[in-house]
Amino acid sequence: MRDNNNRSTFLRKSLLYVVLALCAAGTGGALLYASQEVREAEARLARLHRATAQEREAIHVLEAEWSFLNRPERLERLAAERLDMDPPVPKTLVHSVASLPEPLKPVLPVVKPAYLPAPRPAAQPSPTPAASSSQASFRSLLNKLSSGETETGGGPHVP
Amino acid sequence: MFRNPGQLIIRMMGEKSASLGRARERLHFGALIFLVLFGFVWIRVFDLMILQGEIVARTLPEEIADISMPDGGESAPVRRGNIYDRNGVLLATSLETASLYADPKVVLDPQGTARDLCKIFPDLAYGDLLQKLQSNRRFIWIRRNLTPIEQAAVLEIGDPGLAFRDEPRRIYPQGTLGAHIVGFTDIDGTGVAGIEKSFEPFLAERGEDLSLTLDARIQHIVRRELDRTIREFSAKGGAAIVMDVTGGDIVAAVSLPDFDPNDPGAAPARARFNGMTVGVYELGSMFKIFSTAALFELANGRMSQKFDATRPLERAGHTIHDYHAEKRVLTVPEVFMYSSNIGAALMGEAVGSERLQHFYADLGLLSRPDLEIPEVGTPIVPDPWREITTLTASFGHGISVSPMQLMTAVARVVGEGHAVRPTLILDHARTPEERERVDVRVVSPETVHRIRQLMRLAVTDGTGKHADVPGFRVGGKTGTAEKAVNGRYKHDSLISSFVGVFPMNAPRYAVLVVVDEPKGNAASHGYATGGWVGAPAAGRIIAASAPILGVAPMPRRIHNPDRGDDLSNALRRYISYAGEEGEHIVR
Numbered sequence: 248m249r250d251n252n253n254r255s256t257f258l259r260k261s262l263l264y265v266v267l268a269l270c271a272a273g274t275g276g277a278l279l280y281a282s283q284e285v286r287e288a289e290a291r292l293a294r295l296h297r298a299t300a301q302e303r304e305a306i307h308v309l310e311a312e313w314s315f316l317n318r319p320e321r322l323e324r325l326a327a328e329r330l331d332m333d334p335p336v337p338k339t340l341v342h343s344v345a346s347l348p349e350p351l352k353p354v355l356p357v358v359k360p361a362y363l364p365a366p367r368p369a370a371q372p373s374p375t376p377a378a379s380s381s382q383a384s385f386r387s388l389l390n391k392l393s394s395g396e397t398e399t400g401g402g403p404h405v406p
Numbered sequence: 407m408f409r410n411p412g413q414l415i416i417r418m419m420g421e422k423s424a425s426l427g428r429a430r431e432r433l434h435f436g437a438l439i440f441l442v443l444f445g446f447v448w449i450r451v452f453d454l455m456i457l458q459g460e461i462v463a464r465t466l467p468e469e470i471a472d473i474s475m476p477d478g479g480e481s482a483p484v485r486r487g488n489i490y491d492r493n494g495v496l497l498a499t500s501l502e503t504a505s506l507y508a509d510p511k512v513v514l515d516p517q518g519t520a521r522d523l524c525k526i527f528p529d530l531a532y533g534d535l536l537q538k539l540q541s542n543r544r545f546i547w548i549r550r551n552l553t554p555i556e557q558a559a560v561l562e563i564g565d566p567g568l569a570f571r572d573e574p575r576r577i578y579p580q581g582t583l584g585a586h587i588v589g590f591t592d593i594d595g596t597g598v599a600g601i602e603k604s605f606e607p608f609l610a611e612r613g614e615d616l617s618l619t620l621d622a623r624i625q626h627i628v629r630r631e632l633d634r635t636i637r638e639f640s641a642k643g644g645a646a647i648v649m650d651v652t653g654g655d656i657v658a659a660v661s662l663p664d665f666d667p668n669d670p671g672a673a674p675a676r677a678r679f680n681g682m683t684v685g686v687y688e689l690g691s692m693f694k695i696f697s698t699a700a701l702f703e704l705a706n707g708r709m710s711q712k713f714d715a716t717r718p719l720e721r722a723g724h725t726i727h728d729y730h731a732e733k734r735v736l737t738v739p740e741v742f743m744y745s746s747n748i749g750a751a752l753m754g755e756a757v758g759s760e761r762l763q764h765f766y767a768d769l770g771l772l773s774r775p776d777l778e779i780p781e782v783g784t785p786i787v788p789d790p791w792r793e794i795t796t797l798t799a800s801f802g803h804g805i806s807v808s809p810m811q812l813m814t815a816v817a818r819v820v821g822e823g824h825a826v827r828p829t830l831i832l833d834h835a836r837t838p839e840e841r842e843r844v845d846v847r848v849v850s851p852e853t854v855h856r857i858r859q860l861m862r863l864a865v866t867d868g869t870g871k872h873a874d875v876p877g878f879r880v881g882g883k884t885g886t887a888e889k890a891v892n893g894r895y896k897h898d899s900l901i902s903s904f905v906g907v908f909p910m911n912a913p914r915y916a917v918l919v920v921v922d923e924p925k926g927n928a929a930s931h932g933y934a935t936g937g938w939v940g941a942p943a944a945g946r947i948i949a950a951s952a953p954i955l956g957v958a959p960m961p962r963r964i965h966n967p968d969r970g971d972d973l974s975n976a977l978r979r980y981i982s983y984a985g986e987e988g989e990h991i992v993r
Contacts, residue, residue, distance in 0.1 A: 267437075271444060274451070304502055314496035314579035319626035335953045338877075 484613035486574060486595060489588055489602075492657075492832050495622040497588050498578050498602070498667075500595070503551040504570040506560055509544055513567030516540050522563045523548065526556055539567070550593055551575040576602075578667040583629065584620050586680040587659050587779060587830060590667035599670075599678070600779050601830065617832040619655035624648055627950045628658040632919065635943040636662055639924030639934060645681035645809045646943070647918045648951065651821035651907065654814075654828050657915065657955070661685075684783040686806040687901050687920065690887030691745045691936070692816075693802030695857060695905075698742055699819050700765040701753045702853040709738050709856070709980050713749040714993040722794045726751050726801075729886065729935075730869065735991055737980040742860045743868030745884060747801040752992045754800030762796050768825070768848040769815035771807050778830045783808045802887060809903075813918045816905050819857050820881075820913050823849035862910040863974035865941075867981070873906050873941035875949045877959030879973065881910035882944065884936030889923070899923045904940030908948050910973050914957055919943045 326332060341347060489498040513519055516539040524532045527549055538546045551573060552560070560568060576591045589600020596610070597603040601618065608614055632646045648658040661681040665673030679685065701707035715736050719726040728746050741749030754762055766772050774784040786806035788795045798804040807815075810828060817826040825846040849857075861881030864870045869884040885903040888895040903920040907913045919940040926932035930939070952959070 267441070271440075274444060274447060277451070278447075307499060307501055310496055311499050311501060311577050311579045314499075317495070318580055318583070319623050320583075320630075323626070334950060336949065340877075340953055340959055 483574075484611065486576070486591075487609040487613050488615045489609075490615065490617045491584070491620045491622045491625075492617060492655075493621060493623075494617070495580070497580055497584060497618065497620075497622070498576060500574040501577050502572050503553075503575040504557045505550040505573045506548045506552055506557075506568060506570055508539060508546050508548055509567050509569065510539050510541050510546065511544060511567070513539050513565055515565065519563060519565045519568065523560070526559045580622060581666050581668065582664045583622055583625050584618070584659070585664050585667045586661045586678075586682065586781075587618065587620060587656075588667060589779065590670045599781065604778055604780050618830055619650075619657060619832045620659065620830070621657050621954070623954050624658040624951045625660065627954075628917075628947055629660045629662070629664075631943050631946045631950070632660055632662055632921075634946075635919070635921055635924075635939060639921065639927060639930070639939050641924040641939075642922045643676075643681060644919070644921040645685070646920070646947070647682055647809060647813050647916075648947070649813050649817055649828060649916050649918075651817040651826065651913050651916050654817065654826040655832070656810075656828055656830050658951075659810075659830075680779075680781045681809070681920070681922070683777060683779065683808050683810045684781045686783045686785055686808050687922075688803055688806050688887045688890065689809070689812055689901065689903055689920070690802040690885040691747075691750075692812060692883050692885035692903060692905050693800065693805070694742060694745060694750045695819055695861065695883050696766065696769055696771070696815060697750050697753050697757070697762070697800035698738065698860060699849060699853050699857050700757045700762055701738070702856050703849060704761045704765060705753075705757045707738065707753070707756075709977060711738050712736065712991045713738075713741055713746070713752045714991050715741070715746045715748040719748045719751055719797075721751075721755075721797055722792075724794055724798075726797065739860060739863055739977040739980045740982075742883075743864045743981075745864075745869050750801040751797035754796045756992055757796075757800075759791060759793060759796040762799065763791060766799070766805075769818050770825075771805070771811060771815050775808070775811050775814060775828070777810065777828060782810075785811060802885060809918055809920045812905065813916060816907070816916050816918070818848055820854060820861065820907050820916070823847050823851055823854045858907075858910055858913065859973050859977050861907060862972065863977045865906075865910075866972065866974045867978075869935075869937040870904060870906070870941045872937060873904055873945040873948070875908070875945050875952070878948055878952050878957065879909040879911060879960060880906050880945065880948055881908070881913075881973070882906035882941065884941055886935040886937075900934055902934055902936045902939040904936050904944045906941075906944040906948060908952065909957060909960070915948075915952075915955060917944045917947050919947070 486500045488496060488500075491497055508519075510516070516536055520532055520536040520539055523535060524530050530549070535548070538548075548568075549556075552570075557570065560570075574595055576595060578585070578588065578590070585600075587600055589597060589602035591602050592598050597606040601616065602609070605616060609616065628646045628648055632644050635641070636644050643662050645661045646658070647656065647660075649656055659682050661679070663673075663677040665677040670678060698707075701711075712735050715728060715731070716733055718728070726747050728744075728748050730744050730746070732740070732744050732746065736744065736746055736749050738749075738753075740746070741753070757765070763772070772785060772787050774782060776782075785808070788799075788804055795804055814826065814828050817828075818824065825848050858881060861883055862879065863881075864884070865874050865880050865882050870880075870882045873880050873882050882905055885901075885905070887901045887903075888897060889899045889901060890896075891899065901920060901922060902924050903918065905919075906917045908915060908917075921939050921943075924934040924939045926934040926938070
C-alpha cells in the first residue's frame with residue numbers, strides 16, 4: 248500500500264518533470280528557431296539593400312554612359328558615316344499641315360451612288376469596257392501625278 | 407504520517423541524511439524560479455507572436471530598414487545632384503569611384519609595390535612613390551578616382567598595405583559642351599566654377615537635381631559653327647549665344663576656346679575664360695540698334711529724318727569716320743543698313759546725354775548684370791560721361807559690355823519691349839505669360855516694330871546679307887570694332903560680330919556671334935568685318951537650329967522680298983530718299 252502510494256507519487260512527479268523539461272526544450276528550440284529566422288531575414292535584407300544600392304549605382308553609370316554615347320557631336324559623325332541622310336533645310340520642311348496635298352480620292356468609289364443600278368448577280372460579270380475605262384482613268388491619274396499637278400491641293404477627280 | 411511520504415523516507419534512510427533534504431528544498435526552489443522565468447518568457451512570446459503579431463509584422467521591417475539602410479540616416483553623405491539640359495540630357499553627374507590609398511606601415515614590399523604601381527599609372531614618379539611608401543605615416547593618397555580597370559590591376563598587386571576608399575567623382579558626359587556654364591568641381595567635389603559653384607548648397611547639401619535652359623543640340627550646333635568660323639578666319643577665339651527673346655532663356659552659350667570639365671586643369675587658363683559673360687568688349691555698330699531705338703523712343707525720331715554724313719564729324723577735338731562711307735545725307739534706314747557712325751553719333755546727340763544714359767541703363771548696359779553663374783563681368787562705362795561719350799557710345803565705342811549683356815539689351819528692344827532677364831535655370835513652373843506679367847516695359851511697341859523693320863532691312867539690303875536664311879526672315883545688325891590696345895585702337899585686330907533675330911515679324915530667338923581678332927581670307931576678299939565673319943556664322947546657326955527650335959519657315963512663295971509683304975519693304979522708299987525741299991537735316 249505504501250509502496251503503491253510511493254510509486255504513483257513518483258510517477259506523477261517524474262511526469263511533471265518530463266512535461267516541464269519538454270516545454271522548456273520546446274520553448275528553447277522555438278526561441279532558437281525564431282532568432283535564427285530573424286538573423287537570416289536580416290542578412291537577406293542587408294543583401295537586398297546592398298543589391299539595390301549596387302543596382303542604383305549601375306543605373307547611374309549607365310545613365311552617364313548613355314549621355315556620353317549620345318553626344319551630339321558623336322551622333323552627327325555616326326549619322327554622316329552610316330545613314331544616307333542630310334540635315335534638314337528650310338526647303339525640305341513642311342510649313343504647315345495645309346501645305347500637304349489632300350489624300351487621294353479612291354480611284355473606284357467605295358460606296359456606289361444611289362442612282363447606279365442595283366448590283367447585278369454575281370453570275371454576270373461586269374462588261375470589259377468598264378474595266379478598261381477605269382484602267383484608263385488610272386493611267387491619266389498616274390500621268391497627272393507625275394506631271395506634278397497635285398500642287399493645287401485637292402486630289403485629282405476621277406470620273 | 408502517510409500524508410508525508412518524504413519525511414517517512416528520510417526517516418527510513420536515517421537521520422544523518424538531513425543534508426539531502428536541504429538539497430531537495432533547493433532543487434524545488436530552483437525549479438520554481440526557472441518556472442517563473444520561463445513563465446515570463448512564455449507570456450512574452452505569446453504576447454509577441456499572438457497578441458501583437460500583426461502590429462510587429464507591420465512595423466518591424468521599417469525599423470530595421472531605418473537602421474540598416476546603407477545610405478539612410480543623417481550622417482550618410484548626400485549624393486550631389488545631377489545637372490540636366492532643358493530636354494533631360496545629362497550634363498553632370500556623380501559616380502562612386504574607388505580611390506587608392508596606402509598604409510605604409512603595412513606595406514610589405516615598398517620597392518616592388520612602387521614599381522608595380524608605376525606600371526599601372528605611368529605618370530607617377532617611382533622615387534616619390536617609394537619615398538611615400540617608406541614613410542612613417544599611416545595614410546597616404548596614391549591616386550583618386552580610379553577606373554574599374556585600374557582598380558582591378560591594383561588588386562592584382564595584392565599588397566595588404568594598399569586599400570581603397572569609395573569616393574564620388576563628378577562626371578561630365580557631354581564633355582566640352584556647355585563647360586563654361588555648367589562649370590566644374592575640385593577633387594573633393596566642391597563646385598568651383600559656373601552653375602556648380604553658384605548652386606553648391608542646392609546640389610551638395612540638398613542633393614537636388616537641376617535643369618538648365620541650355621539645349622545640348624543647339625549648343626553643339628553653335629559650337630560647331632563658331633569653331634568653323636574661328637578656324638576659317640584664324641581668329642583667337644569667340645563667343646556665341648542663342649537666347650529666347652520672349653522669356654530670356656539662354657538656349658545655347660558657347661565660348662571658344664573651351665575645355666573639358668572632366669579635366670579642367672589640363673586646359674590653359676585662357677580656355678577656362680568665359681568670353682560670354684566675363685569678357686567685356688567694345689562691340690561697335692550693334693549699339694546702333696540701341697541709339698536708333700533711343701531716337702524713336704525719346705526724341706520723336708522719324709524714319710525720314712536725315713543725317714548729314716557727307717564728311718567726317720568733328721566734335722570736341724575728335725573726328726568720327728564712317729567705315730562704309732556713303733558721303734551723303736542719309737535717312738534713318740540708310741544710317742542703319744550702311745552702319746554709318748556719323749549718322750549714329752548725330753542720333754545720339756539728338757537724343758541727348760542724359761536721356762541716352764537712362765535708356766542704356768534701362769537696357770541693362772551700364773551695370774553688372776544678374777546671372778545664375780558667378781563669372782559675370784562688369785561693363786566699362788566712361789566716368790565721367792562727357793558729351794563726346796554720348797556720340798561714341800551711339801555706335802558702340804568707348805563703352806565695353808559683355809556679349810551676354812548686349813544679347814539682353816537686344817532682347818529687350820526687339821522682343822516685346824519688356825525688361826527680359828537672361829536665365830540659365832529652367833523654370834518648369836512659369837509659363838511665358840507669367841514671365842511677361844512680372845516684366846517691366848522699357849520700350850514702346852511702336853519702337854519695337856520700327857527696330858524690327860530696320861534689322862530686317864540690314865539683312866535684306868545692308869551689311870548683314872550673309873546671315874539671311876530663306877524662309878526664316880532673319881533680321882540683324884553687324885558690328886566691327888577695333889580693339890583698344892594700350893589706349894590706342896589697332897586697325898588690324900578687330901572684334902567682328904553679328905546679332906541676328908528670327909523670325910523677324912514675331913521674334914522668338916536671337917543669335918549673337920562675336921569673333922575675336924579674325925583675319926580676312928580669300929573667300930571674304932580679305933575682309934574680317936562683322937558682315938563677313940559674324941553674319942555667315944549666325945546664318946548657319948539659324949538654318950541648322952530653327953527646325954530643332956520648332957520655328958516653322960515661311961512658305962517659299964510668301965517669302966519673297968519683291969512681293970511686298972516683307973517687313974523691310976516699308977522702309978525701301980527711304981533709301982536714296984529725296985524728301986521735301988528745305989527739309990531739316992541733322993548735321
